[in-house]
Every structure is written in structure tokens, then in C-alpha cells.
Amino acid sequence: MARWGMVIDLDKCNGCQACEVACRSENNIAVGGPQAASEHRTISWMQVRAEVEGEWPDIRSRFVPQPCMHCDRPPCTLVCPVQATSIDREGIVNQIYARCIGCRYCANACPYTVKFFNWHKPDHPASTEPGLNPDVSVRPVGVIEKCTFCSHRLQKAREMARVETRPLREQDFTTACADSCPTGAIVFGNLDDPTHRVAELSRDPRAFRLQEGLGTEPKVYYLSRRD
Amino acid sequence: MAITRRSFLVGAAGAGIGFGLGALSHQFPLASPHVGPDWAPNDETFVASTCLLCPAHCGIRVRLIDGRPVRIDGNPLHPVSQGGLCPKGRAGLQLLYHPSRLKGPLVRVGPPGSDEFKPIGWNAALDRVASALSSASQPGGATPVEWMVGDVSGVCGDLVAGFCGVLGTTRVSVDDYRDGSADLLGMCQGIATAPAFDLAGADMVLSFGAALSEAWWSPLHAARARDAEVAGRSARWVQVDTRLSRTAVGAHQFVAIRPGTFGALALGLTYVIVKEGLYDADLVARQVAGWEDWTGADGTPHVGYRTLVLRHGRSDEVSARTGVPVATLTALAKQFGGARRGVAVWDQGVAWRSGGMADALAIHALNTLTGRLGRRGGLLVQGPMPGLPGPAEQKAPGAVDLASAPLTATSWPAAGSDPKVLFLYHANPVASLPDPDTARQALARVPLVVSFSPFFDESARCAHLILPDHTYLERWQDALAPAAVPSPVWGVVRPVVKPLVNTRATGDVILGLATRMGGSAAAWARWKSVEDLVHERGLSLAGAGRGSAFVDRFRQRELGEVEGRGWWLPHGQKPEEFWQTIVDSGGWFDPLIDYEDGASRSQLPDGRVWMFPAEARARLSKSGRALAEGFLPIDESLEARDGGPRDFPLQLIPFRVMTLASGGTPLMPWLLEHLGALNGSAWETWIEIGPETARSEGLQSGQRVRVESSRGRFEATVRVSPGAQPGVVSVPYGLHSRVEGWGEPNGANPLSAVGRAVDPVSGLPDWQSTRVRVVRI
Amino acid sequence: MNVDEKLGPTRRLALGALTVLMAVAGFAAGRVTFNPNGAVVQPIQFNHRKHVKDAGLDCSTCHQYYADHQHSGLPDLALCTGCHQQPMTKSPEEAKLIKLATTAAPPAFRKLFRLPDHAYYSHRRHVTLAGLPCTTCHGAIAETTAPPPGPLVQVVMKTCLDCHARRNVPTNCIACHR
Incomplete structure (x- = not known):
């Protein structure tokens, strides 16, 4: 069984944010606007954060693109009272919008702050509706949403593989962010399949994960020459 | 309790009224359900085209579901962008589906400066412009027609230049990003192109x-x-x-x-x-x-x-x-x-x-x-592009060349007589120039201002006629790669979707105007449409004897090696086949970078x-600056401007952001949601200052401030960052334009403080010699 | 009957409560009966039995997409006129069809199943790959002589899950939710 994961090479990321916009386009993420931004309520499943340290002129800096970590031991699923979020058998931490009651326990439990609550009715002006991706549902107000590792693509990819009576190949299923990265910094695949690039990269000496001490066992690995 | 007649009647009446209300209740839904079309096959197709949102002209591949664009990706066959695409290119979708797109041509009914417009038919609008042009271009009048253009490329730029030739005007100003390197290469190597x-x-x-x-x-x-x-x-x-x-x-x-x-x-x-x-x-x-x-x-x-x-x-x-x-x-x-x-x-x-x-x-x-x-x-120096036929084919002496036309930012409005007709094409001077009032007054002096903006932007509001252009996803055009990449690339821009509203490609409008004017103008406009023109260019490439339609990376290398040995493999037997392959793959390129051709050494x-x-x-010695030896890049006068550091203790440096556009393009909400990745800014103009400056000026992150220079001022939000150097205020340029109706940023134009400073040596804007002070508001 | 005309407070309250109760019940009944989504009205009284059983047409003649698409597809009236260009019978419905098909915007057949956006169902996956017969979800639609106002088989999430469990097919959430 697959164990989907991601490796992000921080030495390659140049902070262009193509992944953020590709994710918004792929996953029908609504525009929050200035109001949401000022309340820190902008929804962005993928966020390029910048780490800037030091004092002028000796600055150390890097970009850290941050999607949901899809933890193997996710804290968010433990607190959900209605099992609207759970870890899938292939390691994807899902969010079932129709089940979510909007209690926001999971958003508070997440140490990576990558679960987003729809405080307002998602704003998709009528003229933009033809541009929505029909493969992803539009969320209603009052539910949590999050990065799904583009699991809707997995649904289609798996079906296509069966149509063509072949196993699922590495290039069949990838996320919109990995697809969009012009420097190839984001790699997606099956961590348990040694033929997949992520399996090799996740064992790279440069590899680390965010807040490893919490024991959440994230499946998003980062590569960096710096500690 | 027995059921009496009265209680039965009352109950039945209640039930009846309730039933009626229940039946009616569907007419007044409390929450409108998300009802799409009844069903759709959801057929997925991909179309290759070229992005026109900045001068890079990357290849795009648009994902369509039942003919509707739903995602823009990079075209993997494009030799330069190789499948990559910046966030702005991806957000082009929001330009296409923007709720504030103009639905058709508009004519002013209110007094100048008012927002009162009413719809007008295309024919009536074109007739009005054509007759104004005919009467304006009577002999005797000095350059009565003027054009102001933004980043236009390929046939559309050539159509503007050619039409200017027909109208007998050389009065064109351009809003582009030239950096003077073509000028420099001309002096050092005798090559009149950017490196x-x-x-x-x-x-x-x-x-x-x-x-x-x-x-x-x-x-x-x-x-x-x-x-x-x-x-x-x-x-x-x-x-x-x-x-x-x-x-x-x-x-x-x-x-x-x-x-x-x-x-x-x-x-x-x-x-x-x-x-x-x-x-x-x-x-x-x-x-x-x-x-x-x-x-x-x-x-x-x-x-x-x-x-x-x-x-x-x-x-x-x-x-x-x-x-x-x-x-x-x-x-x-x-x-x-x-x-x-x-x-x-x-x-x-x-x-x-x-x-x-x-x-x-x-x-x-x-x-x-x-x-x-x-x-x-x-x-x-980029290899030569095969000559492309088109409306500006013959380079007559004195003909308009957009690449060397004066910059709007430094030269408009020109002193002297005002034009009778002014065209605004991808240009929004009211927003992009430092002083909106000057721009508005200059526009108000022109008897007929025609804007081709697809949006009701700041300058379109000052126009008499708005003839909205298609977005780049709805029209034909071509686009060359910028001079900064080593080999020539000719990208085809093709409609990936039928026009969503009653707009018309400006290239076709120009051809239509010329036809209406008759005489030599009509003779010049021999193409049916821009599509016809792009097609003609594509066919001409079949005869170039080099290059290829876009191919994958391995094939690119292979073709480059073949061409390096003096061979050429045409990718089609007949010119039409050649053209079709170019359109399907997204464009034409020359795979060979010839390092031995000596093109970049010297042509002096x-x-x-x-x-x-x-x-x-000699030119530098007239710069008015105290340069060492008169021309070396050692400037003794940096601190001495604007009354010295006491009144204006900080230096202002505007910088450009990938996702923000110059004048003409409205802002796409996806791009504004996370504008400054380095400091978390969104939806507003910010200034970056270092912790030292913040202390000395008593400022904190998140404060609203006014940045003042001797020339003007703008407002922004403070972001304190260790990545900002002491004594310097950096500010992003490009948030000046806004279109009402969706995602309106709280933007400012930092050029208001910079003013119209021009470097007398290069004629380029001077963005980095402004001293400012920061005042809390 | 002076006593009855002047009701006591208890009776008055009871009568009021009854009225409200009846009004609520009536409201619910009215809402259900006149639900525009509840009953699907088709432009033509299409007779499945005649086309499938008598004429021997294959499902894919009209539902062109079921084998390799998510949706099965519904025919537009232009497809009908492929056969019914000239009247083949004396049916008044056929006459209506021929008349409707020539209008500028012919009405379309409407689907019976309303799948929410957040669930992924693919005909290709269930029919072509898993080999389920149409009747599993569509019941005896082929036997009908007039279009039914709603699905013949009520499919809810439990229907899906039960079937998946019986056939040992994944029941994880994101196999279907999206």
C-alpha cells in the first residue's frame, strides 16, 4: 500500500509562489480579500513562508513552502468529535466537508496551522464559476478545509490506471504544487516505494521535518544544506 | 374532546394556508443551493498558447473542461520556460473571468471626468473614430493623432506602428521596462539590441x-x-x-x-x-x-x-x-x-x-x-529571428519604432500642442504616472480619447470611447521572447476560448478603422484579421530554412546539434502542415545557440x-552628478540631494514585484492574497525598513505611515525586516491600479514621491535618488 | 349556543395550538409536494420499455458516455431526431418531440440522480471496470413506460458503503469524497 509523501528542497525554492496560486486554482480556494487578510483568516493550503534571521548585512534566509504535513500521527484527527477528519489508509489526512460541524478543534490542535476555517461564505463571483475545477467541491461556510495532497487526482489516476490495466506509476499522481514548481523543488510520490524519487530524497542527509520533536511524524520532508 | 365544526374548520384553514405557504416557500429559498448545469460530460482538453502578462512571454498550456478554461499551466514544450510558469501567468484565469470586465464598447454621455457611459454598437463606435481620424489627419495639422501603448508585442505592436505610419504621426509613447542595455551595447560593441x-x-x-x-x-x-x-x-x-x-x-x-x-x-x-x-x-x-x-x-x-x-x-x-x-x-x-x-x-x-x-x-x-x-x-546576443512579414515590414526612415519610442513615464504629456485623437492601448497613465491630476488634465484637453482597456480603469474613465480588447486568452497574436534569452522564440497566442463578452481584438479594430478610412489606409490594411496576419507569419517561417515548432527537451538538443552541422529537418511537408504543428505545439524556436558566430563580439x-x-x-560628463573623472560610477553627491539628510533622512528605493503589473493590467486577487512572501504582506502597499531605522524613526510593523519627499507623498504600512538596510526605505511598485468590483487592494503609487525624475544621460527614469521621511498617520 | 360562541381560555388555547399544528403539517406537506427538485419532469414522456425491450436499442445509444466517463450522459432531442426525423408511430408524444426538436432552444432531458459536488462517482469505474449491471442503481428503469419523477432506487451513502463492503472494495473516505 502506498504511503504518499512530499519532499521540498529548500535549496531549490526561489520563493516564486507558483505553487500557492496553482493550489488555489486547482482546489477552488476562495479569495478572502483584505478583510480576511487583516484578520489572518486567508485560506491558503500551500503557503510560502520566509525565514529571515540575523542582522544587516549578515542575513540568513530561506523560503519554506508549507502545505499540510499529512502527519502519520496527526493531532487534528484525534480531537475531531465527528470523525470528519481522519488519516486515510494511504496516509492522506482527509477532511470530509459534509461531515464537519465547524467546531475548529482540529485547527487548534494542528501545530503547523494548516487547517483553515471558512469564516465566511466562500466568495466565487458568478463570472468566475466556469473557471472552477469540477474535480473539487466548493466548500460551504462554516467548515474546516485543508490540503488534500490533491486526492481528487488520485481518484482519477487510479481509475485511469485500471482502465489501462497497469499499476499506478509515479508520474500518474502528483499534486498541483509539485506540478507547478519551476525549479523542481517539490517532489511528490510514494515514500514506501523505493523506485519513487521521494523515497530516496526523504533519506537524504539534508532531510528534516518540521517540529519533529512533537512526534507527529509528518510525511512532508524538507531538504536543506543549512541545519 | 370532540372535534367541533369550528375546530375542524379552523384547523383545516390553518392546514390549507400552511400547505399553500409550504408550496410557495420554494420560490423564496432561504439559502440558494449550488445548482450547476444539469449534467456535463466534463471532457478535458489542453490548448497551448503564450502568456502575454509580462514581456517574458512564457508558453502556457490551458486545461479546459468542456471548453471552459479551468487552469493555466506552463507549456512543457516551450524552449525557455520549459513547462514552468510564474504565479501571475497562472492567475491569468482571473483576468478572463473577472466580474468587472466591460461587456462591450462604451461611449461617454456625461461630462469629462464623470463616470457616465452608455453602451454603443461596434459599428457606430468605429465610424465615430474613423471619421475623427479622417478629419484629424488632414494635411497641415501637426501630428494630430497620438498613441500611448504598454507592453505590446508581435503583430499588435507592428499594427500600431504601421497604423501610425498610415496616419502620418510619430507621436507614440511606450510604457515598457527597457533598461538601457541596448543603448550600452550600441556604444561598446555597435550592436543595437539588449544583451x-x-x-x-x-x-x-x-x-x-x-x-x-x-x-x-x-x-x-x-x-x-x-x-x-x-x-x-x-x-x-x-x-x-x-x-x-x-x-x-x-x-x-x-x-x-x-x-x-x-x-x-x-x-x-x-x-x-x-x-x-x-x-x-x-x-x-x-x-x-x-x-x-x-x-x-x-x-x-x-x-x-x-x-x-x-x-x-x-x-x-x-x-x-x-x-x-x-x-x-x-x-x-x-x-x-x-x-x-x-x-x-x-x-x-x-x-x-x-x-x-x-x-x-x-x-x-x-x-x-x-x-x-x-x-x-x-x-x-540573441540569434536573428527570420524576417516576419507584417504591417510594419518596410522600415521607412522616420517610421515609428516602439522599441525606441519615448517612455510615457518620462515624456508624457509632451509639451506643445495636444493631439486631436489619443489612443490608450494597454496604458493607464492616470494610475501609472506619479501625478494623476496632470494625467487627467492632459486627457481632458484631447477632443477624443479612445481606450482599448477591457476594464473600467482609471484612464478609461477619462476616455470618450472605450473599445474593450479581448483578453489574451480570447484572441490571436504572436509574441517574441525577450532579448535576454539566448535564442529566438516566436510564441503563438491563440484563442483558447471564444470571447466571453462583446469585446473585440484591438488589432482587428485597427484593421477595421483603416478599412473604413479608405484610400492608402485601406490598402495598407490588406489582412482580414490578426489571425490572418499571424497565419501569414507562421507560413513564412516554413521557408526560413531553420528552426522548428516547439518540441520536447531531448528533441530540442537533437535538433540543435543537427542545425549546428548545417542541416535542417522541416517538421512538416507542406507550409500549412508546418503552421499547424507550430500552432498545436505553441510556437516556433531556433534550437541552435551559435557561440561561434561572433555576433556578440563587436560590430564596430x-x-x-x-x-x-x-x-x-562624454554623455556621462553631462549627467549633472559629481562622478569621479566625470564618468566613473563613483558618485560623491548621493547624500546631498533634497536639502540633505536632516529633512529627508531616508533613501527611497522602489522595487518591482513579479506578480504586479505595470499600467494596464488589473490586479488578480490570487496574487494579492499573499503579496509579500518575505514579510506576509497582502492587499496593500508596504514599506520595508530595518530594525535600526524603525528605532530611530519610532516606527513599528503594521503601522500606517505617509512617506514624504520634496516631490510628493504616498501612504503605506510599515514592515520591519532584518533584510532591509539601515537608512533605506524599500517599497514595491505596481499596486497603483485598481478595478472596482473584485478584490480591491489598498495600494499606492510610490512614484508619487519619486516624481518625474529622469536620468539625463540615458533618458530612463531615476527611481533611486529620492530622499524621504516617514510620518505616522 | 352562547356558551360555544364565547370560548373558555383552555379551549381557545387548544384551538390555537391545533391551528398552528395543522399549519405546520400543511406547510411541510406543501413543501414536499411542490418541491421542484423532488419530481423531475421530462420534456417528453419517454418510453424506456419500447426503446430497450421492443426496439432492442442498447443503453449506449442514448447514454453515450457511461462506458468511459463520469456521467452516463443524457441525449439531447437532436439525437432523438436521428431516428424520429419522420414520425414512426402515431404517438402524440412523438409529434411533440418532433415539434420541440425544431425549436430554437429545445428542452433537455433532466437527470434523476442528484449527486452532491463533494462525492465522486464514475460510471466508468462502476460499469466498465467493476462490471456492475445498470439495474444495481437504476432498478427497472428499462421496464418503465413513462419517465419516473425520481430515482427508482434510493441511493444514499449507506447504499454505497454497503455495496462496497459486500464486494470488498475500499470504503475509505477519500476514495469518493473530494
Whole structure:
């Protein structure tokens, strides 16, 4: 069984944010606007954060693109009272919008702050509706949403593989962010399949994960020459 | 209790009324359900085209579901962007589906300055413009028609230029991002085009403030090249910059430098390279002029650059001036001198400053000295594009050339008579110029202002007629790759979707106007449409005897090798087949980068590449700045402007952001949601200051402030960042334009404080000589 | 009957409560009966039995997409006129069809199943790959002589899950939710 994961090479990321916009386009993420931004309520499943340290002129800096970590031991699923979020058998931490009651326990439990609550009715002006991706549902107000590792693509990819009576190949299923990265910094695949690039990269000496001490066992690995 | 007649009747009446209300209740739903079309096959298709949102012109591949565009990706076959696409290119979808797009042509009904417009038919609108043009272009009138254009390329630029020829006007101003490097190459090498940088072949890229990962000529070319393996090891990218820019974060090394001292650093690097003997002395002796002392044709003796470098480039002096430690400077010079395939790059960050040409000359001298001209991984000149037929085919003397037309930012409105008709094409002067009122007044003086904007932007509001253009996803056009990439690419822009509203391609409108005017104008407009014109160009490429439709990377290399041996494999038997392959793949390119053609060495009569040629020295000496020797990039006057540091203690440096556009394009909400990745800014103009400046000025992150100079002011939100240098206020440019109706940012135009400063030497804007103070509001 | 005309407070309250109760019940009944989504009205009284059983047409003649698409597809009236260009019978519905098909915007057949956006169902996956017969979800639609106002088989999430469990097919959430 697959164990989907991601490796992000921080030495390659140049902070262009193509992944953020590709994710918004792929996953029908609504525009929050200035109001949401000022309340820190902008929804962005993928966020390029910048780490800037030091004092002028000796600055150390890097970009850290941050999607949901899809933890193997996710804290968010433990607190959900209605099992609207759970870890899938292939390691994807899902969010079932129709089940979510909007209690926001999971958003508070997440140490990576990558679960987003729809405080307002998602704003998709009528003229933009033809541009929505029909493969992803539009969320209603009052539910949590999050990065799904583009699991809707997995649904289609798996079906296509069966149509063509072949196993699922590495290039069949990838996320919109990995697809969009012009420097190839984001790699997606099956961590348990040694033929997949992520399996090799996740064992790279440069590899680390965010807040490893919490024991959440994230499946998003980062590569960096710096500690 | 028995059921009485009364209780039965009352109950039945209640039930009846309730039933009726229940039945009616569906007419007044409490929450409207998400009802799409009843069903759709959801058929997925992909169409290749070219992005027109910035001059890079990357290849795009649009995902369509049942014919509706739902995602824009990079075209993997495109030789430059290779499947990559910046966030702005992806957000083009929001331009197409923007709720505030104009639904059709509009005519002013209210007084000038009011927002009162009413719809008008296309024929009536065109008739009105054509008759105004006919009466305006009567002989005797001095240039009664004027054009103001933004980033237009390919046939659309040529149509404007050709139409100007037909109308007998040369009055055109352009809003583009030229950085003066074509001017510089003209003086040094006799080549009148901007240089190309072979970033993908370079093992060291030394960028002097060039926004390679941001608003550079082709950020995707740079993104693809940065991690390239060159000669078995990964390339080293060094960013010298005045602030911790995105490019600086993404580079392998960031070298902090004081504003306005890029050229001084280049001088200092040259000094070390000379002292260490790290340059190609033999090559310099054979091919370079201006290095040793020389005597001009008029007998004037000139001091060679070598002597000047040894005189002014001492490491301790340069270090004190630039703020770059001597050790860093020395190490950098040794790295660059020792690199096998290094290249020094600069852009507007260097050139858009009074005296910036001196800095660019010093940086270019580094490339010349170390023998990087025309070499793999060095500075090249883009191979020639086969001649394309079109409306500006014959270059008559005095004909309009958009590439050298005056910049709107520095020259508009021109002094003297006002035009009778003014066309605004991808131009929004009211928002993009420092002083909106001047722009509005100038527009109000013109009897007929025609805007082609697809949006009701600030300048369209001042027009008499708005003839909205299609978006680039709905029309035909072609687009050349910028000069900064090594080989020519001709991208085809094709409609990926039928026009969503009653708009019309401006190219077709121009042809229609010419036809209506009759006579020589009608004869000039011999094409049915822009599509016809692009088709004709595509067919002509079949006869070029080189190049190919876009192919995958392996095939690209293969074709390049084949062409290098003098062979050519046409990808179609008949011209129509050739054309169809070009359209399907997204465009045409020449796979061969010929490093041996000598195109980038020198085309001057003496066959030599000049360092600080006499012409440049003479021009710089008139800069009005206290430059060392009159022309060296050592400026003694930086602190002395605007009444000195007491009134205006800080230096303002506007920078350009990849996702923000110049004038014409409205802002896409996806891009505004996370605008400043480095400091978390969104939806508003911010200023970056360092912690030291914040302390001395008593400012904190998140405060709203007014930035004031002697010329003007703008408002912004403070972001304190360790990546900002003491005494400097950096501000993003590009949030000045807004379109009502969706995602309106709280933006400001920093040029309000910069004013109309122009570098007299290059004619380019001077963005970096403004002193300001920051006032809390 | 003076006593009855002046009601006591208890009776008055009871009568009021009854009225409200009846009004609520009536409201619910009215809402259900006149639910525009509840009953699907088709433009033509299409007779499945005649086309499938008598004429021997294959499902894919009209539902062109079921084998390799998510949706099965519904025919537009233009497809009908492929056979019914000239009247083949004396049916008044056929006459209506021929008349409707020539209008500028012919009405379309409407689907019976309303799948929420957040669930992924693919005919290709269930019919072509898993080999389920149409009747599993569509019941005896082929036997009908007039279009039914709603699905013949009520499919809810439990229907899916039960079937998946019986056939040992994944029941994880994101196999279907999206």
C-alpha cells in the first residue's frame, strides 16, 4: 500500500509562489480579500513562508513552502468529535466537508496551522464559476478545509490506471504544487516505494521535518544544506 | 374532546394556508443551493498558447473542461520556460473571468471626468473614430493623432506602428521596462539590441541587483537555469543587492550593498581581478579597446579603464563606499575571475538611476575583461529571428519604432500642442504616472480619447470611447521572447476560448478603422484579421530554412546539434502542415545557440569591444552628478540631494514585484492574497525598513505611515525586516491600479514621491535618488 | 349556543395550538409536494420499455458516455431526431418531440440522480471496470413506460458503503469524497 509523501528542497525554492496560486486554482480556494487578510483568516493550503534571521548585512534566509504535513500521527484527527477528519489508509489526512460541524478543534490542535476555517461564505463571483475545477467541491461556510495532497487526482489516476490495466506509476499522481514548481523543488510520490524519487530524497542527509520533536511524524520532508 | 365544526374548520384553514405557504416557500429559498448545469460530460482538453502578462512571454498550456478554461499551466514544450510558469501567468484565469470586465464598447454621455457611459454598437463606435481620424489627419495639422501603448508585442505592436505610419504621426509613447542595455551595447560593441545572458550555461552568475527571480526579463529562464549542472558541478549564483530581495533569498550568496554603488563594486572587483591577473590579457589585447590609454580621432588623449581602475578601485576605498567587506569583495572577485563560465548581470535596478549608465558600463566591463562575450555561459546576443512579414515590414526612415519610442513615464504629456485623437492601448497613465491630476488634465484637453482597456480603469474613465480588447486568452497574436534569452522564440497566442463578452481584438479594430478610412489606409490594411496576419507569419517561417515548432527537451538538443552541422529537418511537408504543428505545439524556436558566430563580439568598424568608450564618457560628463573623472560610477553627491539628510533622512528605493503589473493590467486577487512572501504582506502597499531605522524613526510593523519627499507623498504600512538596510526605505511598485468590483487592494503609487525624475544621460527614469521621511498617520 | 360562541381560555388555547399544528403539517406537506427538485419532469414522456425491450436499442445509444466517463450522459432531442426525423408511430408524444426538436432552444432531458459536488462517482469505474449491471442503481428503469419523477432506487451513502463492503472494495473516505 502506498504511503504518499512530499519532499521540498529548500535549496531549490526561489520563493516564486507558483505553487500557492496553482493550489488555489486547482482546489477552488476562495479569495478572502483584505478583510480576511487583516484578520489572518486567508485560506491558503500551500503557503510560502520566509525565514529571515540575523542582522544587516549578515542575513540568513530561506523560503519554506508549507502545505499540510499529512502527519502519520496527526493531532487534528484525534480531537475531531465527528470523525470528519481522519488519516486515510494511504496516509492522506482527509477532511470530509459534509461531515464537519465547524467546531475548529482540529485547527487548534494542528501545530503547523494548516487547517483553515471558512469564516465566511466562500466568495466565487458568478463570472468566475466556469473557471472552477469540477474535480473539487466548493466548500460551504462554516467548515474546516485543508490540503488534500490533491486526492481528487488520485481518484482519477487510479481509475485511469485500471482502465489501462497497469499499476499506478509515479508520474500518474502528483499534486498541483509539485506540478507547478519551476525549479523542481517539490517532489511528490510514494515514500514506501523505493523506485519513487521521494523515497530516496526523504533519506537524504539534508532531510528534516518540521517540529519533529512533537512526534507527529509528518510525511512532508524538507531538504536543506543549512541545519 | 370532540372535534367541533369550528375546530375542524379552523384547523383545516390553518392546514390549507400552511400547505399553500409550504408550496410557495420554494420560490423564496432561504439559502440558494449550488445548482450547476444539469449534467456535463466534463471532457478535458489542453490548448497551448503564450502568456502575454509580462514581456517574458512564457508558453502556457490551458486545461479546459468542456471548453471552459479551468487552469493555466506552463507549456512543457516551450524552449525557455520549459513547462514552468510564474504565479501571475497562472492567475491569468482571473483576468478572463473577472466580474468587472466591460461587456462591450462604451461611449461617454456625461461630462469629462464623470463616470457616465452608455453602451454603443461596434459599428457606430468605429465610424465615430474613423471619421475623427479622417478629419484629424488632414494635411497641415501637426501630428494630430497620438498613441500611448504598454507592453505590446508581435503583430499588435507592428499594427500600431504601421497604423501610425498610415496616419502620418510619430507621436507614440511606450510604457515598457527597457533598461538601457541596448543603448550600452550600441556604444561598446555597435550592436543595437539588449544583451542575452546564457544563464543556463553559466557556472557563476553575478547579479548586480537584477531581479532574476522576480521581475526580470524572463524569471522562468532564470529559475530553470539556477540549479543547472554546468560542467559537472552546480552553478553558483551571487546576488548583490540593496535589500534582501526574493532573488537574494534564492541565491547561493547574498552580498549586501549600499544603494547606488553597484558600479563602484564592479570597479573594485575589476581592481582585484587585475591585481590577481585573473583576466584574459591576451584576448583583451587583441579584441578590447579603451582598456589601455588611447588617443581619440580628434587627437584628444583618453585615460584607459585599466589606469582608472587602479586609480579608483582600491579595495579599502570601494569597501568603505559600498559597505561590502574587503574579504567578501576579494573572494567574490577571485570567484568571478576564476570561474570558467561566469557572467555578470544587471537590469533596471542598476539602470534606473541618475548616472546608472556608468554602473552598467563598469559591470559590462567585467564581462568584457574576463572574456565572457559570445562564450557559453556568458553574455550573448540573441540569434536573428527570420524576417516576419507584417504591417510594419518596410522600415521607412522616420517610421515609428516602439522599441525606441519615448517612455510615457518620462515624456508624457509632451509639451506643445495636444493631439486631436489619443489612443490608450494597454496604458493607464492616470494610475501609472506619479501625478494623476496632470494625467487627467492632459486627457481632458484631447477632443477624443479612445481606450482599448477591457476594464473600467482609471484612464478609461477619462476616455470618450472605450473599445474593450479581448483578453489574451480570447484572441490571436504572436509574441517574441525577450532579448535576454539566448535564442529566438516566436510564441503563438491563440484563442483558447471564444470571447466571453462583446469585446473585440484591438488589432482587428485597427484593421477595421483603416478599412473604413479608405484610400492608402485601406490598402495598407490588406489582412482580414490578426489571425490572418499571424497565419501569414507562421507560413513564412516554413521557408526560413531553420528552426522548428516547439518540441520536447531531448528533441530540442537533437535538433540543435543537427542545425549546428548545417542541416535542417522541416517538421512538416507542406507550409500549412508546418503552421499547424507550430500552432498545436505553441510556437516556433531556433534550437541552435551559435557561440561561434561572433555576433556578440563587436560590430564596430574597428572590430573592437570598447570599455567606457569616448561617447559614453562624454554623455556621462553631462549627467549633472559629481562622478569621479566625470564618468566613473563613483558618485560623491548621493547624500546631498533634497536639502540633505536632516529633512529627508531616508533613501527611497522602489522595487518591482513579479506578480504586479505595470499600467494596464488589473490586479488578480490570487496574487494579492499573499503579496509579500518575505514579510506576509497582502492587499496593500508596504514599506520595508530595518530594525535600526524603525528605532530611530519610532516606527513599528503594521503601522500606517505617509512617506514624504520634496516631490510628493504616498501612504503605506510599515514592515520591519532584518533584510532591509539601515537608512533605506524599500517599497514595491505596481499596486497603483485598481478595478472596482473584485478584490480591491489598498495600494499606492510610490512614484508619487519619486516624481518625474529622469536620468539625463540615458533618458530612463531615476527611481533611486529620492530622499524621504516617514510620518505616522 | 352562547356558551360555544364565547370560548373558555383552555379551549381557545387548544384551538390555537391545533391551528398552528395543522399549519405546520400543511406547510411541510406543501413543501414536499411542490418541491421542484423532488419530481423531475421530462420534456417528453419517454418510453424506456419500447426503446430497450421492443426496439432492442442498447443503453449506449442514448447514454453515450457511461462506458468511459463520469456521467452516463443524457441525449439531447437532436439525437432523438436521428431516428424520429419522420414520425414512426402515431404517438402524440412523438409529434411533440418532433415539434420541440425544431425549436430554437429545445428542452433537455433532466437527470434523476442528484449527486452532491463533494462525492465522486464514475460510471466508468462502476460499469466498465467493476462490471456492475445498470439495474444495481437504476432498478427497472428499462421496464418503465413513462419517465419516473425520481430515482427508482434510493441511493444514499449507506447504499454505497454497503455495496462496497459486500464486494470488498475500499470504503475509505477519500476514495469518493473530494
